[in-house]
Amino acid sequence: MTDWLYSLIPHLKAFHIVALAVWCAGLFALPLMLARHEPASGPGDYARIRRASHYTYTLVVTPAAVLAITSGTALIFLRELYVLWMFGKLAIVALLVFFHAWVGHVLVTVAETEGRHTPPEPTAPMLILLVPVVVILALVLGKPDLGRIPVPEWLTEPQGRQLLFDVPRR
Numbered sequence: 024m025t026d027w028l029y030s031l032i033p034h035l036k037a038f039h040i041v042a043l044a045v046w047c048a049g050l051f052a053l054p055l056m057l058a059r060h061e062p063a064s065g066p067g068d069y070a071r072i073r074r075a076s077h078y079t080y081t082l083v084v085t086p087a088a089v090l091a092i093t094s095g096t097a098l099i100f101l102r103e104l105y106v107l108w109m110f111g112k113l114a115i116v117a118l119l120v121f122f123h124a125w126v127g128h129v130l131v132t133v134a135e136t137e138g139r140h141t142p143p144e145p146t147a148p149m150l151i152l153l154v155p156v157v158v159i160l161a162l163v164l165g166k167p168d169l170g171r172i173p174v175p176e177w178l179t180e181p182q183g184r185q186l187l188f189d190v191p192r193r
């Protein structure tokens with residue numbers, strides 16, 4: 024790898040950590056904000072919390088998610104981290120993405136759809152969110168040696184069989 028690409032890694036990692044901190048903080052904050060969507064609080068306050076949750080989701084949390092994922096993906100290639108704990112982390116990040124989409128769905132239903140909708144209690148979603156965040160941090164900070172990716176043996180060695188069609192000879 025060229026030197027300048029290598030020297031980029033610490034900066035990209037710092038950027039990744041800032042982006043994921045904003046993303047995760049936003050995912051914890053949004054259920055709390057959604058729980059405040061109570062029309063009985065008066066039209067002024069209701070409009071304010073609606074605007075705040077809308078802009079937090081669209082202008083802060085979603086861009087932070089995109090930046091955390093793109094910078095993390097770039098880091099995989101720069102650090103050449105093709106190891107099992109990394110793939111485990113990616114699978115668990117998918118749960119965060121699912122949570123992110125669920126929050127967006129609730130936001131649209133509660134704050135941007137006509138009719139009366141009760142927001143969910145925030146405690147259970149926040150506790151559920153804590154699980155993937157803690158597991159991701161444990162994986163990435165502990166970098167456990169989980170061995171090789173489990174694939175069947177026949178996928179790892181040539182079988183010497185004839186293909187179903189002719190291929191040009193070299």
Ligand code: HEM
Pocket residue numbers: 036039040043047091092094095096097098099100102104113116119156159160163164
């Ligand atoms: C698709 C999303 C993500 C990808 C592809 C990704 C990928 C990466 C990669 C390749 C590194 C460098 C690891 C190293 O240099 O050893 C890294 C660092 C890190 N990531 Fe992520 N990451 C993602 C999301 C997250 C999330 C959601 C969290 C936290 C909840 C997180 C927490 C961290 C931390 C704390 C580090 C610094 C670890 C260290 O330097 O020891 N990442 N990430």
